[in-house]
Amino acid sequence: MCGIIGISSHKSVSNSIINSLKKLEYRGYDSAGIATLADGLINEVKSKGRVENLENNFDLKNLSGNIGIGHVRWATHGVPNSVNAHPHSSENVSVVHNGIIENSTILKKYLLGKGHKFKSQTDTEVIVHLITENLKSSELQEAITKTLKQLHGSFALGIIFKDIPDLIIGARRGSPLAVGYGPNENYLGSDSYALKSMTNKITYLEDGEFCFIKKDEVNFFNEEGIKINKKVLELSSDQQNYDKGDFKHFMAKEIEEQPQTLKTGIKEYLDSMNNDINIYNFPWKINEIKSIMLIGCGTAYHSCLMAKYWFEELTTLDVNIDIASEFRYRKNRFKNDTLYIFVSQSGETADTYAALDLCNKNNMKTCAVVNVIESSIARDSNFVLPIHCGPEIGVASTKAFLGQILVLYILSLKLSSLREEIKNKDYQEKIKDLKNLPGLIEETLSVDNDIQAIASTFNEAKGSMFLGRGFSFPIALEGALKLKELSYVHAEGYPAGEMKHGPLALIEEGMPVVVLAPRDNYYKKTISNMQEVVARGAKVLLITNKSKDEIVSENIWEKIEVETTNDDLLPFLLTIPLQKLAYYSALKKGYDIDKPRNLAKSVTVE
Numbered sequence: 001m002c003g004i005i006g007i008s009s010h011k012s013v014s015n016s017i018i019n020s021l022k023k024l025e026y027r028g029y030d031s032a033g034i035a036t037l038a039d040g041l042i043n044e045v046k047s048k049g050r051v052e053n054l055e056n057n058f059d060l061k062n063l064s065g066n067i068g069i070g071h072v073r074w075a076t077h078g079v080p081n082s083v084n085a086h087p088h089s090s091e092n093v094s095v096v097h098n099g100i101i102e103n104s105t106i107l108k109k110y111l112l113g114k115g116h117k118f119k120s121q122t123d124t125e126v127i128v129h130l131i132t133e134n135l136k137s138s139e140l141q142e143a144i145t146k147t148l149k150q151l152h153g154s155f156a157l158g159i160i161f162k163d164i165p166d167l168i169i170g171a172r173r174g175s176p177l178a179v180g181y182g183p184n185e186n187y188l189g190s191d192s193y194a195l196k197s198m199t200n201k202i203t204y205l206e207d208g209e210f211c212f213i214k215k216d217e218v219n220f221f222n223e224e225g226i227k228i229n230k231k232v233l234e235l236s237s238d239q240q241n242y243d244k245g246d247f248k249h250f251m252a253k254e255i256e257e258q259p260q261t262l263k264t265g266i267k268e269y270l271d272s273m274n275n276d277i278n279i280y281n282f283p284w285k286i287n288e289i290k291s292i293m294l295i296g297c298g299t300a301y302h303s304c305l306m307a308k309y310w311f312e313e314l315t316t317l318d319v320n321i322d323i324a325s326e327f328r329y330r331k332n333r334f335k336n337d338t339l340y341i342f343v344s345q346s347g348e349t350a351d352t353y354a355a356l357d358l359c360n361k362n363n364m365k366t367c368a369v370v371n372v373i374e375s376s377i378a379r380d381s382n383f384v385l386p387i388h389c390g391p392e393i394g395v396a397s398t399k400a401f402l403g404q405i406l407v408l409y410i411l412s413l414k415l416s417s418l419r420e421e422i423k424n425k426d427y428q429e430k431i432k433d434l435k436n437l438p439g440l441i442e443e444t445l446s447v448d449n450d451i452q453a454i455a456s457t458f459n460e461a462k463g464s465m466f467l468g469r470g471f472s473f474p475i476a477l478e479g480a481l482k483l484k485e486l487s488y489v490h491a492e493g494y495p496a497g498e499m500k501h502g503p504l505a506l507i508e509e510g511m512p513v514v515v516l517a518p519r520d521n522y523y524k525k526t527i528s529n530m531q532e533v534v535a536r537g538a539k540v541l542l543i544t545n546k547s548k549d550e551i552v553s554e555n556i557w558e559k560i561e562v563e564t565t566n567d568d569l570l571p572f573l574l575t576i577p578l579q580k581l582a583y584y585s586a587l588k589k590g591y592d593i594d595k596p597r598n599l600a601k602s603v604t605v606e
């Protein structure tokens with residue numbers, strides 16, 4: 001996954017391109033580059049690492065040219081370095097690409113046979129030479145149409161030509177791409193976030209479409225090269241200028257913001273007057289839905305798993321979940337009375353989008369639970385449930401995870417009420433508890449000091465385990481993922497009852513094991529599972545909720561008590577210490593907390 005930008009203007013473009021690339025770094029940050037056209041030449045500069053590296057290595061301010069393309073990279077083919085960074089250019093053509101060309105090896109062989117010389121290890125460079133080769137025998141538009149047909153895989157492309165001083169060509173298949181309209185200039189970008197600081201007028205390309213962008217004109221074509229008309233959308237003008245404030249890292253800020261983001265989410269869906277839940281414009285009658293399928297990746301998948309427990313607890317609906325990259329290639333039995341729910345913070349995750357696309361192609365009921373409401377997944381779903389968390393910049397998702405499970409819990413509670421599968425008294429009670437949740441999160445955030453002291457033990461260990469049962473199991477998975485993402489320590493989330501079926505062999509003297517044992521229905525069983533690892537020398541960090549009953553267990557290394565609420569909502573509180581554990585582990589290691597190695601905030605390739 002990468003971020004691309006292009007600008008055709010009446011004035012120099014390098015500064016604007018650099019500013020947009022910085023906004024796009026959530027899509028990749030292992031290398032960056034820019035190419036402009038000036039004095040009949042392609043001026044290409046690129047370097048390893050962040051955009052600021054590019055700025056430090058090159059005098060970009062004086063990179064002239066009223067037209068240019070830029071790129072931030074998350075490597076798929078070829079190690080992150082300045083040679084494999086984009087743009088890739090021949091003497092006449094320069095290309096930036098987001099996606100994967102699956103037949104690049106075959107095309108490279110064909111082009112080498114035609115005498116083309118390759119500089120990089122990337123799949124992308126074949127596009128440069130293929131266009132150059134096709135231009136030998138065809139006019140521009142035909143050469144482009146032909147090239148796009150020869151490419152297999154996914155792409156969002158930005159292309160400029162030495163001999164055509166004011167043209168950018170954009171093309172899309174699989175990876176998101178948008179055009180923006182400005183005063184005397186026009187833009188190409190991976191998504192609205194990249195273009196929002198320059199315009200609020202935007203057109204999204206659909207799969208197979210390409211466009212010719214000039215500073216005063218934009219034309220769109222379908223894959224046959226036939227001219228098409230496209231809608232211009234107006235972006236919401238909420239310029240969410242988002243900075244770290246006094247926090248060292250966006251992640252630290254996003255963790256502390258959770259009481260407020262939950263308050264906002266609850267306010268959006270709760271009708272406090274009638275102590276009820278309002279899901280406005282829910283497009284389906286309740287009896288049209290007999291089962292639920294929840295789909296997501298990474299943290300969003302953990303939200304799906306959490307929701308499965310709640311839907312099963314509160315309704316008699318059939319509930320299934322799947323990891324999007326598996327769902328899209330599974331022999332699915334599509335059912336009209338199933339509601340397919342796609343969970344995604346960015347709304348641009350390629351596997352989740354492809355799973356949605358599959359369901360749309362089979363005319364299924366589709367609902368998106370997203371943070372970015374202008375995203376592809378939101379735009380292409382029948383119904384959208386925003387999580388109202390504001391921008392999440394830290395790659396390791398925190399407030400968006402709590403925002404996702406909040407909206408999924410509210411949906412499960414509402415469906416239970418609409419299906420008359422919950423007594424009104426219990427329904428009212430649960431809504432009351434929900435209103436108190438932000439305050440309890442606020443209090444639980446004060447576990448800071450304990451966690452800081454504990455973090456280094458996890459850093460020094462070979463590996464660690466996170467155990468939970470029932471409602472706590474998805475949280476154990478999430479806690480392990482956070483530690484992996486941020487401190488690069490191997491950590492595994494596991495159902496506590498499953499340990500004796502193999503993983504117990506991993507336990508050795510001093511190994512840190514987090515046990516999530518809130519005082520819910522699974523408490524006693526979890527404590528006995530905890531005993532199994534204590535008996536093998538594990539250093540147990542027990543996380544439970546405050547209670548007057550004393551914990552009956554010795555040899556616990558550390559104990560953290562979060563606030564108390566009803567069993568449904570305890571997972572929200574248990575998540576906080578785990579977010580902080582990962583944060584402080586990485587902080588102690590001096591790692592880049594907001595942009596961990598090898599990752600990106602939005603995964604827009606398969």
Ligand code: AGP
Pocket residue numbers: 297298299300343344345346347348349352395396397398485600601602603
């Ligand atoms: C979470 O911390 C990770 N950044 C990652 O697992 C993420 O949840 C996953 O890539 C899905 O992203 P999405 O919610 O934007 O679809």
